[in-house]
Amino acid sequence: MGAWLSPAAAQEQVLNLYSARHYQTDEALYANFTKSTGIRINRVDTDDAGLLARLKSEGAASPADVILLVDAARLWQAEEDGLFQAVKSKTLDARIPAQLRGKASEAGSAWFGLSTRARVIVYNQQAVKKEDVLNYQDLGSPKNKGRVCTRSGSHPYNLSLFGAVYEHIGAEATEAWLKGLVTNMARAPKGGDTDQIKAVASGECGVAITNTYYLARMMRSEKPEDREVMSKVGVVFPNQQSWGTHINIAGGAVARHAKNRDNAIKFLEYLSSNEAQSYFANGNNEWPAVSGVRLSNVALESFGNFKSETIPISKVGANQPQVQKMLDRVGYK
Numbered sequence: 001m002g003a004w005l006s007p008a009a010a011q012e013q014v015l016n017l018y019s020a021r022h023y024q025t026d027e028a029l030y031a032n033f034t035k036s037t038g039i040r041i042n043r044v045d046t047d048d049a050g051l052l053a054r055l056k057s058e059g060a061a062s063p064a065d066v067i068l069l070v071d072a073a074r075l076w077q078a079e080e081d082g083l084f085q086a087v088k089s090k091t092l093d094a095r096i097p098a099q100l101r102g103k104a105s106e107a108g109s110a111w112f113g114l115s116t117r118a119r120v121i122v123y124n125q126q127a128v129k130k131e132d133v134l135n136y137q138d139l140g141s142p143k144n145k146g147r148v149c150t151r152s153g154s155h156p157y158n159l160s161l162f163g164a165v166y167e168h169i170g171a172e173a174t175e176a177w178l179k180g181l182v183t184n185m186a187r188a189p190k191g192g193d194t195d196q197i198k199a200v201a202s203g204e205c206g207v208a209i210t211n212t213y214y215l216a217r218m219m220r221s222e223k224p225e226d227r228e229v230m231s232k233v234g235v236v237f238p239n240q241q242s243w244g245t246h247i248n249i250a251g252g253a254v255a256r257h258a259k260n261r262d263n264a265i266k267f268l269e270y271l272s273s274n275e276a277q278s279y280f281a282n283g284n285n286e287w288p289a290v291s292g293v294r295l296s297n298v299a300l301e302s303f304g305n306f307k308s309e310t311i312p313i314s315k316v317g318a319n320q321p322q323v324q325k326m327l328d329r330v331g332y333k
Contacts, residue, residue: 015041015263018055019068020048021250023283032279033270039263048074048156055083055255064255065264068114070284071156072249073163075102075111076317084110084253087265095272095290099312100249113249113313114271115286118306119161120245121236122215123207124200128234133207136165136238136246140180147206148184149199151192153332154324157211157248162327163319164246167311171322179330189333194218201232211248216285216299237306244307250286 019026022045030041046054048069055062055078067084069075078084079102088108098104100113121133132143139148150158166174186205196208197218215235218226237245252271254264270276277288282297295301326332 013039015039015260015267016063016065017041017043017068017267018051018064018066018255019043019045020051020070021045021068021284025279025283029271029276029279029283032275033267037263037266037270039266041267052078052081052083056081060257062255062257063259065258065260066267067253067255068250069253070250071160072113072251072313073156073160073317073320075249075251075253076314077320078253079103079110079314080317083256085256085258085261086110087112087254087268089265089269091269092272097289097291099310100251100289101313102253103314111251111253112268112272113251113289114277115250115281115284115289116247116308117249117284117286118212118237118245118247118303118308119157119209120212120215121207121238122197122200122210122233123236124203124205125232125234127203128206130234130236133236134238134240135242136161137169137177139207139209140177140184142180142184144184144207146184146186148181149186149196149205149208150181150189151196152189153178153181153327157193158209159320159323160248160316161209161246162323163316164309164311166319166323167315168243168309171326174323175326175330178326178332182330182332197233198229201229212300212303213285216297219299219302220285235303237303239309240307243311244309247308247313249289249313250280250284 034040048071055064086105086107092112096112102110123133132138193210193214197210199205200208218230239245252268258264271280272290274293277290277293281288
């Protein structure tokens with residue numbers, strides 16, 4: 001007759017994961033974690049907004065133990081809304097850089113960045129000179145009138161970028177810059193980042209903003225039409241002579257009402273290991289948050305080294321409410 005497990009002991013062998021990540025390579029991550037720990041993962045997959053709405057509606061009854069989100073601003077907002085609990089972990093503190101973590105307190109950090117991506121400028125090589133788009137500020141300059149395309153200004157990826165610019169140059173200059181962006185639009189904001197890249201290649205737009213992983217996906221694509229697009233666009237990592245290129249993150253947190261807290265912390269620590277970092281980042285063509293982890297991703301390697309901003313991600317999120325008001329004032333849809 002087998003050993004009897006108490007309900008508490010049996011429960012410890014489970015982890016309930018709410019994830020906004022949908023990448024096939026993550027399956028290997030979860031399988032390896034279960035294999036090495038014996039902890040079975042139950043997963044709920046949807047987008048960031050859906051996960052946060054679900055957490056709020058479930059309240060204290062939520063079964064969620066770990067939350068994985070793919071945008072710094074939403075991690076910050078979830079922390080502000082009290083959906084996470086602080087974690088003190090020597091492993092996570094040693095491996096995840098301080099600027100890629102939630103606000104520090106005696107109880108620890110509420111979330112941890114696990115991979116990074118850069119928000120870069122793409123331009124049509126036939127129509128635009130590279131020197132005209134070396135900085136984010138150039139996109140609001142009269143020299144780029146009628147050239148700019150973006151997705152919605154209120155999309156979290158743009159809100160995070162604008163929140164970073166706000167931190168660097170202040171409120172007045174940021175609002176003037178956003179007004180310049182609206183003035184310079186080639187068309188009304190629409191679509192996703194891939195749509196912006198294609199619009200630049202077709203000549204509909206001269207310049208646009210995109211996350212690096214969208215570029216890397218197209219660079220690794222076997223489709224002739226994707227290769228054709230990439231042959232027509234140039235890429236700029238902005239602000240290399242000043243504060244550096246804006247960085248966003250995918251990150252994880254322990255849910256406020258986690259029933260399997262120890263397992264949750266163990267899982268986040270596992271995601272900071274070299275092996276997991278390689279899987280986690282490669283799954284979406286991103287860079288590992290942990291320094292020194294080697295990647296076998298030709299597209300990412302082709303970008304080379306660049307200067308990235310070092311402001312705390314939490315400050316970027318905190319600037320969002322002010323930025324949203326600016327977007328409304330300048331008519332940035």
